[in-house]
Amino acid sequence: MGNALLDGVQVTGPVTNLAVAGIAAAAAVYTLGANWIGTKSLKIKKIMYRNNAGGQTYLHIGTGAGATFVDLIDPIVILNNMSDTLEEDEIVQREAFATITAYPEALVALGSVDVQIEVAEIG
Amino acid sequence: MELYPYKSTNGFMEPVALQNHLVAIHFVKDIIYRRVVFFEAITPTQVINLGALGAGITSNRTNVTNLDCYDQEFGQFRWYCLDNAQIRVFTPRGVAKGDLKTLQAVIPPNIGAINPDLSLTELYVWQDNRPAIEAINGGGVALAAVRMVAMGFRYRTEELGNPVTYEEARVIAQLKQEQNYASKQPAELLTIAIQQNRISCTHVWASGMGAGR
Numbered sequence: 001m002g003n004a005l006l007d008g009v010q011v012t013g014p015v016t017n018l019a020v021a022g023i024a025a026a027a028a029v030y031t032l033g034a035n036w037i038g039t040k041s042l043k044i045k046k047i048m049y050r051n052n053a054g055g056q057t058y059l060h061i062g063t064g065a066g067a068t069f070v071d072l073i074d075p076i077v078i079l080n081n082m083s084d085t086l087e088e089d090e091i092v093q094r095e096a097f098a099t100i101t102a103y104p105e106a107l108v109a110l111g112s113v114d115v116q117i118e119v120a121e122i123g
Numbered sequence: 124m125e126l127y128p129y130k131s132t133n134g135f136m137e138p139v140a141l142q143n144h145l146v147a148i149h150f151v152k153d154i155i156y157r158r159v160v161f162f163e164a165i166t167p168t169q170v171i172n173l174g175a176l177g178a179g180i181t182s183n184r185t186n187v188t189n190l191d192c193y194d195q196e197f198g199q200f201r202w203y204c205l206d207n208a209q210i211r212v213f214t215p216r217g218v219a220k221g222d223l224k225t226l227q228a229v230i231p232p233n234i235g236a237i238n239p240d241l242s243l244t245e246l247y248v249w250q251d252n253r254p255a256i257e258a259i260n261g262g263g264v265a266l267a268a269v270r271m272v273a274m275g276f277r278y279r280t281e282e283l284g285n286p287v288t289y290e291e292a293r294v295i296a297q298l299k300q301e302q303n304y305a306s307k308q309p310a311e312l313l314t315i316a317i318q319q320n321r322i323s324c325t326h327v328w329a330s331g332m333g334a335g336r
Contacts, residue, residue, distance in 0.1 A: 006205060095267070
């Protein structure tokens with residue numbers, strides 16, 4: 001039996017181009033806004049990504065950047081020149097109480113990764 | 124029209140009383156007889172965030188001051204927790220709600236799946252006699268937040284005075300013909316009518332009930 005009270009509101013983030021590799025370059029892929037009243041949290045429902053000739057690498061998705069970065073889910077292998085999608089069933093429903101950020105572990109010269117996520121805003 | 128506490132419906136919830144209805148608000152040992160003069164809906168709103176709670180930790184008992192009502196008002200609320208914690212409720216702070224002889228019931232985090240209209244979580248707040256809650260994180264993972272969402276109705280009330288409805292006027296006239304009550308004022312007679320079940324009145328309990336009360 002589902003629990004609609006906890007479903008939240010499903011919202012899509014923008015397509016974000018990650019052109020710099022490494023944890024220090026972790027960039028926002030979904031910005032957590034503030035409620036007038038109460039505390040919001042996010043659960044990732046869908047991830048779309050495309051590797052623009054960046055070479056095979058890992059895509060990290062979490063919160064923070066640099067020393068404060070924490071993975072929300074296990075890093076995802078992304079293949080060179082390939083795009084893919086992860087749906088809700090394949091994503092651990094870990095809750096984030098901060099803006100969601102992402103970075104590729106490594107990139108070949110002039111390569112980049114595009115990421116777009118859909119989240120449920122809860123609260 | 125049947126309006127009563129804890130009513131379970133296909134939708135979410137119904138008001139427990141309407142304009143001009145008589146209510147008896149039970150608060151610990153007091154019974155306060157009032158008439159509803161205004162009411163409005165309170166849409167689902169986060170009323171408290173107890174903050175981070177470690178695995179296996181019980182929070183301090185915390186007053187939910189955001190559920191305070193104005194003077195002369197009472198609130199009818201149902202609620203649930205957005206996070207994976209069990210919640211114990213106390214109204215007022217020293218008196219447990221859902222108290223059985225050997226345990227106190229909790230609001231579980233999956234209450235919305237078990238009791239979708241949250242009817243079993245209903246509680247009443249008389250003026251600023253707000254409830255207090257404790258949360259326990261029974262999971263193995265620390266929680267970043269323990270957020271409670273409440274919804275319901277607020278009711279402005281007034282002291283009993285002259286009869287408003289035809290039925291009240293009829294019952295008062297009837298009482299006045301009885302020898303014991305002939306000299307009493309309408310407000311007293313309305314109270315007597317309620318106490319003797321001669322007129323309809325909705326009773327709500329705005330507190331828990333401790334052992335032996």
